[in-house]
Amino acid sequence: MGVKFFGQYLIEQGVVDSDNIRAALKLMDEENRSLGELAEAGGILTAEEAAKINAQQRYCDIPFGELAVEMGLLSEEQVEYLIGFQDQTRLRIGQALVRLGYLPNGRLLQLLVQYENEQTVFRIGNVALPEGLGSNAMAATVLDLLPKMLVRIARIGVRIGNEQPAAAIPDYPIRIAVKVTGDVGLMICLLGDEEFSLELAGAAADFDESRLEAARQNPALLADGVGEFLNVLAGNAMGILERKKIATELEPPRSDPELDSGYLFELAVSVGKAALYLKPL
Numbered sequence: 001m002g003v004k005f006f007g008q009y010l011i012e013q014g015v016v017d018s019d020n021i022r023a024a025l026k027l028m029d030e031e032n033r034s035l036g037e038l039a040e041a042g043g044i045l046t047a048e049e050a051a052k053i054n055a056q057q058r059y060c061d062i063p064f065g066e067l068a069v070e071m072g073l074l075s076e077e078q079v080e081y082l083i084g085f086q087d088q089t090r091l092r093i094g095q096a097l098v099r100l101g102y103l104p105n106g107r108l109l110q111l112l113v114q115y116e117n118e119q120t121v122f123r124i125g126n127v128a129l130p131e132g133l134g135s136n137a138m139a140a141t142v143l144d145l146l147p148k149m150l151v152r153i154a155r156i157g158v159r160i161g162n163e164q165p166a167a168a169i170p171d172y173p174i175r176i177a178v179k180v181t182g183d184v185g186l187m188i189c190l191l192g193d194e195e196f197s198l199e200l201a202g203a204a205a206d207f208d209e210s211r212l213e214a215a216r217q218n219p220a221l222l223a224d225g226v227g228e229f230l231n232v233l234a235g236n237a238m239g240i241l242e243r244k245k246i247a248t249e250l251e252p253p254r255s256d257p258e259l260d261s262g263y264l265f266e267l268a269v270s271v272g273k274a275a276l277y278l279k280p281l
Helices: 008-011 016-031 034-039 046-056 064-070 076-089 092-097 105-120 136-155 196-206 209-217 219-242
Strands: 158-164 176-182 184-191 246-249 262-271 272-281
Touching: 008 016, 008 092, 008 105, 016 092, 034 046, 034 064, 034 076, 046 064, 046 136, 064 076, 092 105, 136 158, 136 196, 136 219, 136 272, 158 272, 176 196, 176 219, 184 196, 184 219, 196 209, 196 219, 196 262, 209 219, 219 246
Parallel strands: none
Antiparallel strands: 158 262, 176 184, 176 246, 184 272, 262 272
């Protein structure tokens, strides 16, 4: 048993196949709208204002609605309404599979209950820090921020599993790391296959279609995009620690770092495959 999304669970149970899941995700992407998109559609934010809030989110760990209120662009009542409407209208993957005819509606609830029972131990709040990271404030902050930043920047969902043996480091083609030094030191390495890395790099570095195609052919360009995400992730973590009077500095991203004596965390991501490696310095 490992950390996984509901779609992965359904594939393992033989209920659907990967093509069915891709079709369901495509339908969800077409129908589900972000808070900013809903605010634009409702005429209470302009496209420029929504883009301004999204850009500011790269530098602070604040949800879109809360940041919009802080910037004076939305009221608390407007945000509350938008969140409620978003939750009521959001298409979940099980519902998408039912609508597309890949999953019988009568089985959905049963499968969801079985899945939730299995996955309870892997909820973000239940991620256990190994003894070697227990006193590392940067490690705890990065584990808390990673799911938020992946969703905000690249709309990639993630669940974090518990620590894995270092010998189990996956042989993914992209390995990018940054080092944070100072009062607390940590190497943060994100490993991913091509599908995950392209999705992340494209969003983090704002690649257009031609740039994405170039990244498919050029691993260095792909690595730069993933490195940009790590800069944002580490920068946000450093900002949180700075408010706690913990001084840190960030080194530039580097490819193919040496991974030894650190800690590997399994990631279940909604696009491709990925893992996180942390090493105290």
